[in-house]
Amino acid sequence: MSVNPATAPLLSADGMPLKKSLGRALRRQKIRALMLIAPLLLFVFVAFIMPIVSMLFRSVENDIVADTLPQTVLELQSWDAELGELPPEVVYAALASDIKIAAKARKHTKVGLRLNYEQSGVASLFKKTARKAKKWDGDADAPFKEKLIEVHKSWGEIEIWQTLKVHSSNYTSGYFLNAIDMRKTVSGPEFQPEEKQVLILLFKRTLVMSLIIMGTCILLGYPVAWLLANLPARQANLLMILVLLPFWTSLLVRTSAWKVMLQQQGVINDLLVQLGLVADSARLVMINNETGTIVAMTHILLPFMILPMYSVMQTIPPTYLRAAKSLGATNWTAFWRVYFPQTVPGIGAGSILVFILAIGYYITPEIVGGSKGVFISNRIAYSILKSLNWGLGAALASILLVAVLVLYWTYDKIVGIDNVKLGG
Amino acid sequence: MAALTVISRKPLSFVLPSMGLLGAVFGILMGMSLGNAGLGIVIGIITSVGFSYFSVLGAAKEKLVRFSLVFLALVAGYFSFGLAGMIAGGLWGWFYGWFVFWLFEGRYRARVHSYLTSGQVLWHFTFRVICGVVFTYLIAPIIVVIPLSFNAQDFFTFTPEMLNFDPAGYSLKHYHDFFYNNEWQRSFKNSLIIAPIATVISVTLGTLAAIGLSQSHVPFKRLITALLISPMIVPLIISATGMFFFYATVGNFLENSLGIDKNLVGYVKVILAHSVLGIPFVIITVTATLVGFDNSLTRASANMGAGPVKTFFKVQMPLIMPGVVAGGLFAFITSFDEVVVIMFVGSSKQKTLPWQMFIGLKEQISPTILAVATILVCMSIALLVTLELLRRRSERLRGLSPT
Numbered sequence: 001m002s003v004n005p006a007t008a009p010l011l012s013a014d015g016m017p018l019k020k021s022l023g024r025a026l027r028r029q030k031i032r033a034l035m036l037i038a039p040l041l042l043f044v045f046v047a048f049i050m051p052i053v054s055m056l057f058r059s060v061e062n063d064i065v066a067d068t069l070p071q072t073v074l075e076l077q078s079w080d081a082e083l084g085e086l087p088p089e090v091v092y093a094a095l096a097s098d099i100k101i102a103a104k105a106r107k108h109t110k111v112g113l114r115l116n117y118e119q120s121g122v123a124s125l126f127k128k129t130a131r132k133a134k135k136w137d138g139d140a141d142a143p144f145k146e147k148l149i150e151v152h153k154s155w156g157e158i159e160i161w162q163t164l165k166v167h168s169s170n171y172t173s174g175y176f177l178n179a180i181d182m183r184k185t186v187s188g189p190e191f192q193p194e195e196k197q198v199l200i201l202l203f204k205r206t207l208v209m210s211l212i213i214m215g216t217c218i219l220l221g222y223p224v225a226w227l228l229a230n231l232p233a234r235q236a237n238l239l240m241i242l243v244l245l246p247f248w249t250s251l252l253v254r255t256s257a258w259k260v261m262l263q264q265q266g267v268i269n270d271l272l273v274q275l276g277l278v279a280d281s282a283r284l285v286m287i288n289n290e291t292g293t294i295v296a297m298t299h300i301l302l303p304f305m306i307l308p309m310y311s312v313m314q315t316i317p318p319t320y321l322r323a324a325k326s327l328g329a330t331n332w333t334a335f336w337r338v339y340f341p342q343t344v345p346g347i348g349a350g351s352i353l354v355f356i357l358a359i360g361y362y363i364t365p366e367i368v369g370g371s372k373g374v375f376i377s378n379r380i381a382y383s384i385l386k387s388l389n390w391g392l393g394a395a396l397a398s399i400l401l402v403a404v405l406v407l408y409w410t411y412d413k414i415v416g417i418d419n420v421k422l423g424g
Numbered sequence: 425m426a427a428l429t430v431i432s433r434k435p436l437s438f439v440l441p442s443m444g445l446l447g448a449v450f451g452i453l454m455g456m457s458l459g460n461a462g463l464g465i466v467i468g469i470i471t472s473v474g475f476s477y478f479s480v481l482g483a484a485k486e487k488l489v490r491f492s493l494v495f496l497a498l499v500a501g502y503f504s505f506g507l508a509g510m511i512a513g514g515l516w517g518w519f520y521g522w523f524v525f526w527l528f529e530g531r532y533r534a535r536v537h538s539y540l541t542s543g544q545v546l547w548h549f550t551f552r553v554i555c556g557v558v559f560t561y562l563i564a565p566i567i568v569v570i571p572l573s574f575n576a577q578d579f580f581t582f583t584p585e586m587l588n589f590d591p592a593g594y595s596l597k598h599y600h601d602f603f604y605n606n607e608w609q610r611s612f613k614n615s616l617i618i619a620p621i622a623t624v625i626s627v628t629l630g631t632l633a634a635i636g637l638s639q640s641h642v643p644f645k646r647l648i649t650a651l652l653i654s655p656m657i658v659p660l661i662i663s664a665t666g667m668f669f670f671y672a673t674v675g676n677f678l679e680n681s682l683g684i685d686k687n688l689v690g691y692v693k694v695i696l697a698h699s700v701l702g703i704p705f706v707i708i709t710v711t712a713t714l715v716g717f718d719n720s721l722t723r724a725s726a727n728m729g730a731g732p733v734k735t736f737f738k739v740q741m742p743l744i745m746p747g748v749v750a751g752g753l754f755a756f757i758t759s760f761d762e763v764v765v766i767m768f769v770g771s772s773k774q775k776t777l778p779w780q781m782f783i784g785l786k787e788q789i790s791p792t793i794l795a796v797a798t799i800l801v802c803m804s805i806a807l808l809v810t811l812e813l814l815r816r817r818s819e820r821l822r823g824l825s826p827t
Contacts, residue, residue: 036636040629047700048655051670220558227555242559248804250761252781253797257565260580276456360659367785377661397665408657
């Protein structure tokens with residue numbers, strides 16, 4: 001068999017076609033790289049991604065009502081909540097039996113607590129009913145309608161049944177509606193009563209304050225970054241310490257330092273009073289309000305603005321400015337038309353970084369923010385740790401997460417995540 | 425920096441009004457603190473112009489003039505405000521003398537280009553002053569904490585005794601409290617247990633993955649990088665919320681089904697959570713070091729008969745060591761400083777130093793916090809120095825001259 005040398009495949013040393021041999025080498029290389037990454041990927045997946053997913057799941061999960069009161073939920077399906085009539089006796093009987101079982105398993109308080117987020121007073125209603133229902137004996141005590149209404153008159157009102165029916169599905173949009181100050185009712189989503197609307201306000205405040213903090217960071221950071229980029233290396237490195245030391249100092253230390261500085265009996269107020277700029281009786285209120293949060297958070301986030309700006313400005317040759325001026329530009333034109341446009345990537349990178357960090361801040365607003373300077377993250381912590389409304393906390397966190405991921409995506413498009421630099 | 429411009433003396437018609445302005449500002453401040461701003465301005469202008477006139481007359485003996493200005497200010501300060509006033513006065517006198525001759529001799533021109541107009545020179549120095557203000561804003565809170573931690577009183581502000589440098593105003597009692605109070609010591613120990621273990625986990629896994637990521641052919645590289653860096657980008661409060669639900673389930677499983685000690689499970693949960701948070705920092709710093717890594721070195725090593733493991737430990741590891749250590753420091757400080765996640769995931773048994781500080785700041789404010797803060801500031805200075813040394817070493821290893 002003769003082989004045409006022009007069409008025959010190239011062979012490697014061991015007689016295999018070169019293409020195949022190269023392909024195998026490449027595959028081996030890929031597998032080796034993946035093997036090195038795999039342990040960490042698995043670890044991050046289990047210890048970080050899964051918790052986030054479980055949080056997203058929590059924000060819509062609502063199986064507690066259906067699990068604890070299965071017969072009631074089943075019977076309620078055929079009841080039309082919008083007619084304005086109380087449900088029939090079968091529903092009351094189902095409820096009595098469900099509550100009796102739940103009380104024995106000590107699950108009635110949980111479902112009461114869950115429904116209490118939607119209609120206040122339900123928790124105590126369930127406790128009271130369960131105490132009575134334990135003693136009832138199957139059908140002997142029928143009819144249950146009168147009995148239940150006797151135990152608590154709420155069972156004779158239509159609202160409680162509507163709440164039960166609306167929140168009986170296994171998955172609910174209720175928490176997300178709550179997170180934007182709305183609630184689920186039989187006739188569709190509605191806005192909460194005025195006095196209960198706080199969350200949209202908090203979202204707005206988080207957004208506005210983060211923008212203000214970002215703005216002050218740009219204003220304060222720009223001159224400093226310019227100075228650092230234009231000084232001789234030795235002096236710049238020395239001044240860089242002043243930026244990096246706060247960056248490396250514990251967040252709690254900086255926050256407590258601001259508490260010391262800003263208090264009414266604190267260092268700044270004492271200094272102002274000593275200088276006579278402020279009367280002793282009219283000390284400035286700079287803490288436990290928006291001012292406190294903005295001052296302290298700008299200080300904490302400023303290095304994150306300065307460092308990206310600095311690394312961009314370092315690459316801009318100073319000759320450009322001089323060239324612009326020698327061509328007749330005024331100081332301002334030279335800066336605004338020649339220098340500034342080249343620094344925009346740095347400003348963009350720093351701004352997104354500061355903004356992402358700011359909207360998720362919790363510790364600093366909690367300590368220096370009082371009630372007027374807190375963010376949505378403080379509300380999340382409150383829901384999870386204090387009021388124990390976990391679903392609402394998860395829903396709020398999910399909304400925040402989506403906002404951050406969008407910003408993260410923008411950041412990736414503009415700067416690229418592999419360009420993130422740490423500590424200069 | 426060498427002088428850029430030949431300097432010349434400036435006329436009195438420039439020096440005296442400028443000094444008058446300085447005197448007016450000083451006069452306003454002094455006047456207001458004594459209750460009469462108007463009088464303050466007038467006296468400030470007159471004395472400032474007078475002093476600068478006589479200083480300029482004695483310009484031939486500049487050293488003597490400046491020395492006597494400092495001396496006068498020292499005496500005046502001491503008789504008006506005591507010891508603290510003497511120090512402030514001395515500093516003021518020194519600055520004043522320096523400033524008069526800086527203006528009069530035209531020294532301010534020496535370091536700027538000769539073609540700049542007066543307006544540009546003025547802006548040049550105004551700009552520096554603005555930057556100085558921002559630097560003060562950055563560093564002042566951290567500096568202020570240090571002397572306050574030696575306060576003998578339980579106050580968060582300077583007492584009159586402290587300002588007069590009276591030894592009775594200072595004490596080490598807050599430090600004593602930190603070292604002998606059980607709460608603080610226990611939280612300090614917890615921090616020292618949790619942070620190092622979390623660091624070791626994130627450095628080991630992170631370095632391996634960074635080496636994998638910097639190979640030339642990695643499928644889904646962008647996606648994997650994004651996933652691995654996500655713990656740094658997702659706000660702590662969200663990570664904490666997610667971990668709160670998930671780790672509680674996992675913890676209950678470990679305790680009830682496997683019968684593991686509750687306390688141990690608590691530590692495991694917190695350490696796992698913290699090591700995830702530290703991983704992005706390790707990935708970023710190690711990948712950055714690997715970018716400059718010359719791959720022909722590993723090939724050379726393989727050529728000489730070294731296996732992959734030996735190549736890694738003998739060739740690759742020593743070269744990327746600075747990056748690994750820097751990443752480890754980042755991971756360590758992330759864990760050491762972290763308080764949100766641990767509050768959600770841990771129990772009070774795992775209370776760390778920042779958590780204890782947080783409680784202290786929220787509830788019973790104790791000045792011990794300032795002592796702890798000072799210790800932590802010293803720690804971050806040590807960290808900063810280590811990182812700088814590492815950076816220089818890394819540049820040396822790669823054959824660059826350190827800046």
